[in-house]
Amino acid sequence: MSRADLLYRETCARILREGVWDTDQSVRPRWADGSPAHTVKCFGVVNRYDLQEEFPLMTLRRTYWRSCVEELLWIWQKKSNNVRDLGSHIWDSWADESGSIGKAYGYQLGIKYRFPEGEFDQVDRVLYDLKHNPASRRILTSLYNFADLHEMALYPCAYSMTFHVSGNRLNAILNQRSQDMLTANNWNVVQYAVLVHMLAQVSGLVAGELVHVIADCHIYDRHIPLVEQMLELEPYPAPEFRLDPAVTDFYAFTPDSVQVENYRYHPFSARIPVAI
Ligand SMILES: Nc1nc(=O)c2c([nH]1)NC[C@@H]1CN(c3ccc(C(=O)N[C@@H](CCC(=O)O)C(=O)O)cc3)CN21
Ligand SMILES: O=c1ccn([C@H]2C[C@H](O)[C@@H](COP(=O)(O)O)O2)c(=O)[nH]1
DSSP states (O other): OOOOHHHHHHHHHHHHHHHEEEETOOOOEEEEEEOOOOOOEEEEEEEEEETTTTTOSSSOOOHHHHHHHHHHHHTTSSSOOOOSSSSSSTGGGGOOTTSBBBOTHHHHTTTTEETEEEEEHHHHHHHHHHOOOOOOOOOOOOOOOOOGGGGBBOSSSSEEEEEEETTTTEEEEEEEEEEEEHHHHHHHHHHHHHHHHHHHHTTTTTEEEEEEEEEEEEEEEGGGGHHHHHTTOOOOOOOEEEETOOOGGGGGGOOOGGGEEEEOOOOOOSOOOOOO
């Protein structure tokens, strides 16, 4: 049985049982019809995924894992902030006429900074440190650049990764300030699990633990019946994950480098409205 499903069920059940509604407050997100998108939320959720044990793809509904990988490579490899470089349309609602989402995500990872060994962007610095200073406690990235927030269409949600090598295992903490449980929880978990596998492989390590720390973990009001239906389902076993072992350069990965086998999931016919 997929552990990712169990963690998902526990997190949603906790929000529905103990969560606090923001209905009495004025909130930023809107539904397509203009009405406020309220949530019920819990603070400070921590979910741990052992990537040696299983690939954390949920089975309670289908996660479009290939789109997750495409978005991951758009941010971490292409370092793009333009939706025209992304295969899917998930970011279109936040893009301007030129396709830009502003100085967010990929744009931040592409900025170069000075280090004793020369100039690196955040991704190249992580790759350098994993190879040359794996014992370092300073291997992290952050997209939360206050100087540029006013030029971002949406402030980064999954905003920081902290990497940690113990033995030959690469562990990571994903820090997320805000999480829409139905639309993107498993989406975010899957893409950062793939990132840990990719970085481990090109650094001569194996993927260890992914610790997902979520500050505001919420379910939107219009998602509640859909989540309740999912909580009734029995999870299937987790699928198998395979990353093309021939790839040794992070920039050589493509969506085709990732294979998922025996992915069984429950049908989910409803369209998920996304709060803008
Ligand atoms: N309210 C909100 N929730 C989010 O999860 C979210 C935002 N806003 N804004 C920025 C990005 C965009 N994200 C999105 C937006 C849409 C889908 C989505 O439509 N997913 C569908 C199918 C995707 C596909 O066909 O590839 C799904 O069924 O999961 C996923 C992530 C995640 N983020
Ligand atoms: O990767 C992502 C991107 C966005 N989200 C969700 C979390 C919130 O529901 C909205 C962002 O609204 P804020 O008011 O800026 O918090 O998008 C996500 O879960 N994962």
